[in-house]
Amino acid sequence: MATGLSLHIGLNSVDPKHYAGWDGQLRACEQDAHDMVALARALGYTPTELLTKEATVKNVTSAMTKAAKSLVAGDTFFISYSGHGGQVPDRNGDESKKDTDEIGEFPDQFDETWVLYDRQLIDDELYQLWSAFAPKVRIVMLSDSCHSGTVAKPMAARPRSVKAPASRRMPLDVEDATYREHKRQYDAIQKKTPPRAAASIPGTVVLISGCQDNQTSADGRVNGRFTGRLLDVWGGGTFKGNLAKLCKVIVAGMPPDQTPNYYVVGATNRAFTSRQAFKL
DSSP: OOOEEEEEEEOSOOOTTTTTTOOOOOSSHHHHHHHHHHHHHHTTOEEEEEEGGGOOHHHHHHHHHHHHHHOOTTOEEEEEEESOEEEEEOSSSTTSSOOTTOTTOOOOOEEEEEEOSSSEEEHHHHHHHHTTSOTTOEEEEEEESTTOSSSSSOOOOOOOOTTSOOBSBOOHHHHHHHHHHTHHHHHHHHHHSOOGGGOOOOSEEEEEESSOTTSOOBOOSSSOHHHHHHHHHHGGGTOOSOHHHHHHHHHHTSOTTOOOOEEEEESOOHHHHTSOTTOO
16 A cells, blocks of 8 residues: 655744844744645645744755655655745856756746745755655645745746735845855855756656746735635545646636646656545
């Protein structure tokens, strides 16, 4: 019988000591993680939850590495992230040109990040973690954050009205200040981490993101806008269809300024991509 492990990350704030005094307050990210744990458990996964102060780079990467070591062909790893998205300057050249697996990529010279509690997790690090999974392991990733169209793309700033929901996008001034203060650390991470173009992913990763790369993901009172819509469509397990169909139905109910994206990287696995969403 196939094994399912899952990891659910939700940050309602970050450590201001690392982020130039900014605490990154959000409202609904921890609840997003709680609800993803419930969804995963109902489907037979063994879930792990990391909330705010627990959602450090060490804890996230350790949980993913542990899953990679234990899962084999036919098993599934389900990971969800709710929090801010950010950027750091690209130092290994993988953002300087288009890659064949990166739809819509253009040279922006920035690597995209998940804004974890103690520092940002760079997209190159995430790709390196995917490369540790065995062939034919099935990976489902939900990313309710900005920069999340492929978790490897640029994000264009847009004006916000007073009534607009809080955005899950790190402010540009904080982004710049954080990088300046920790330049040596982030540059060293990229220097020792293979660029995405060089990463070999034996398994198959299916991402459903909270928005396109030139959009922001909205926070909410209970759930993020994307996660709340996903839960409505999922309907406690009544939804029938694969992950691509799930994304399509989610998109149909989203506002025009936030359009979730479906994206696949790694080895082709039609048995995985055509099966019921989240099924082990």
